[in-house]
Amino acid sequence: xxxxxxxxxxxxxxxxxxxxxxxxxxxxxxxxxxxxxxxxxxxxxxxxxxxxxxxxxxxxxxxxxxxxxxxxxxxxxxxxxxxxxxxxxxxxxxxxxxxxxxxxxxxxxxxxxxxxxxxxxxxxxxxxxxxxxxxxxxxxxxxxxxxxxxxxxxxxxxxxxxxxxxxxxxxxxxxxxxxxxxxxxxxxxxxxxxxxxxxxxxxxxxxxxxxxxxxxxxxxxxxxxxxxxxxxxxxxxxxxxxxxxxxxxxxxxxxxxxxxxxxxxxxxxxxxxxxxxxxxxxxxxxxxxxxxxx
Numbered sequence: 001x002x003x004x005x006x007x008x009x010x011x012x013x014x015x016x017x018x019x020x021x022x023x024x025x026x027x028x029x030x031x032x033x034x035x036x037x038x039x040x041x042x043x044x045x046x047x048x049x050x051x052x053x054x055x056x057x058x059x060x061x062x063x064x065x066x067x068x069x070x071x072x073x074x075x076x077x078x079x080x081x082x083x084x085x086x087x088x089x090x091x092x093x094x095x096x097x098x099x100x101x102x103x104x105x106x107x108x109x110x111x112x113x114x115x116x117x118x119x120x121x122x123x124x125x126x127x128x129x130x131x132x133x134x135x136x137x138x139x140x141x142x143x144x145x146x147x148x149x150x151x152x153x154x155x156x157x158x159x160x161x162x163x164x165x166x167x168x169x170x171x172x173x174x175x176x177x178x179x180x181x182x183x184x185x186x187x188x189x190x191x192x193x194x195x196x197x198x199x200x201x202x203x204x205x206x207x208x209x210x211x212x213x214x215x216x217x218x219x220x221x222x223x224x225x226x227x228x229x230x231x232x233x234x235x236x237x238x239x240x241x242x243x244x245x246x247x248x249x250x251x252x253x254x255x256x257x258x259x260x261x262x263x264x265x266x267x268x269x270x271x272x273x274x275x276x277x278x279x280x281x282x283x284x285x286x287x288x289x290x291x292x293x294x
Contacts, residue, residue, distance in 0.1 A: 159292025
């Protein structure tokens with residue numbers, strides 16, 4: 001509902017005059033009348049009786065009751081999400097991809113977590129499905145590879161994650177001595193995040209014409225474990241270069257192919273954010289743009 005229309009109804013009833021209501025609302029008297037008319041068109045019936053005194057109809061009274069409840073809820077909510085409030089923790093639900101969580105995401109929010117009573121509730125999912133949590137109203141923001149925002153939301157490009165197919169030199173010697181071929185890949189163990197994560201499967205199918213299920217593939221629901229398995233020499237993995245800069249520089253991990261997978265990463269959030277929610281959102285955008293290559 002458009003709450004400015006309900007606000008106009010409340011002020012007209014309180015002031016018992018459209019003219020005085022216009023002064024309170026700092027708009028013209030015709031504008032007040034138009035808001036009441038729009039509200040009546042919305043509910044398809046009158047919301048007040050233009051008499052002396054001006055009284056609300058039955059539906060008008062119900063709308064006013066609802067509006068007052070909303071005002072009370074706001075009065076309770078706003079102090080809890082104000083940056084100046086420190087007596088009650090603010091629970092923030094965010095859908096985040098595992099790769100961001102394993103690299104830049106927590107350091108980005110660390111200063112705010114130290115300064116304010118914030119409780120994070122993180123839903124860790126692959127980049128394709130994170131927006132589902134925002135759509136369902138379960139999270140106020142999400143990191144996603146999708147550009148188009150949901151209704152009532154906005155999105156900002158943070159950067160592009162470059163993924164490389166890597167393994168240890170010993171793994172290459174054991175499984176890929178003649179290079180990365182179809183025959184070799186049929187025996188070399190790979191890793192996927194979960195059964196719904198098709199990033200690795202699509203990459204192998206697109207570039208090496210091997211369908212999922214035709215080669216061994218571990219299911220490991222941890223981005224850090226991807227790196228651990230690659231470093232242990234027990235699998236080859238598709239990992240963001242941002243996450244393995246040191247390993248690539250030292251030669252502990254090597255790229256199996258020059259073909260890269262590049263995906264954009266967008267920060268999606270509700271349009272109207274206030275208080276700590278807004279600060280957290282802005283910090284995510286600042287850190288993401290700083291840490292993720294463009």
